[in-house]
Amino acid sequence: MRFLHKLLKQKKNKENADDAIKEMREVGQEIKALDVEVSELTEKQKYILLRLPNFPDDSDPIGPDDSYNEEVRKWNEPTKFTFEPKAHWDLGTDLNILDWDAAAKVSGARFVYYKGAGALLERAVFNFFLDENVKAGYTEVIPPYLVNYDSMQGTGQFPKFTEDVYTIVDNDDPDKPRELTLIPTAEVPLVNYFRDKILDIKQLPINVTAMSPAFRSEAGSAGRDTRGLIRMHEFRKVEMVKICDEDSSWQELDKLTKNAEHLLQKLELPYHVVALSTGDASFTSAKTYDLEVWMPAQNQYREISSCSNCTDFQARRSLIRYRDEAGKLHLAHTLNGSGLAVGRTVAAILENYQNEDGTVNVPEALVPYMHGMTVIKPEPKFGE
Secondary structure (H helix, E strand, O other), X not given: OHHHHHHHHHHHOOOOOHHHHHHHHHHHHHHHHHHHHHHHHHHHHHHHHOOOOOOOOOOOOOOOOHHHOEEEEEEOOOOOOOOOOOOHHHHHHHOOOEEHHHHHHHOOOOOOEEOOHHHHHHHHHHHHHHHHHHHOOOEEOOOOOEXXXXXXXXXXXXXXXXXXXXXXXXXOOOOOOEEEXXXXXXXXXXXXXXXXXXXXXXXXXXXXXXXXEEEOOOOOOOOOOOOOOOXXXXXXXXXXXXXXXXXXXXXXXXXXXXXXXXXXXXXXXXXXXXXXXXXXXXXXXXXXXXXXXXXOOOOEEEEEEEEEEOOOHHHHHHOOEEEOOOXXXXXXXXEEEEEEEHHHHHHXXXXXXXXXXXXXXXXXXXXXXXXXXXXXXXXXXXXX
């Protein structure tokens, strides 16, 4: 404005304004250069911030890895047998209800066909989970299984973990192809449903649940759990998500964890709950409780659910806010938990409910979902 005022004054007085015009042009060029510099610095700042994890809660066990996790509680003692228990992959093969060889031919390693009673058991498990979650106050949702980059960034998977997912290119518009990601968990579309929204505090907490396939490349997992249903490229999982206000998220984490525990208790599967250490917790979580189910053939507990309080980490990236009673805006808190991983539940049922003759009893809670079947017996072979 100073230069413009000077220029107008010179023009009015019919003075030579060349120097002022030159000075204005130089200032304009400097402004453009500074704008470019600010833009570059802003992008660098964004690059760094998007790769910073959530702050761990003060109550988290401190340590670099899972050996520092702490057991919080245990439910029932590990299942005991009077015979040597089989691994679930052997049971599934012997019963002809799980076929890894056919899946390897069609898709490759870490895929499986469920057949006959195996397919029925998988379906029974996730229908049971959904029904129990709805009874607990969750609204059932069927979300999209393909999501865009902004959605993956909003929940914290991108940009840090792009190598862990499968991405496809949508060529519907050849001039503007777009990439879509196969979801690694229903948490992504469930949380992003609320992206860019302002909620009323009276609506909170919001509880939603969904069953979906989950797709994971398992980068860095070479040699780990190469057999069985524990670590697959494609599996089904029932997810629970909570959106709440900043003052109630720790109470909601307790509820979420108890919701997941309820499912294992109904199935009478022994488990324990562990608090994850700072080095084992996920990128997005301030605090995580893992539920680990007993696997007799492996003689150890294996993760079947992670229940996490992400505080305002995802809400900040996704701009999920709520307005309090005074009209003030706050970032919401988001929580998520598996309720439960379906394939791992099937594995746990096969191992914990097996009989010496190779048959498997059906948990009482699932009998109505299995058309009254109480024992899984060898299935007749087909296509061989």
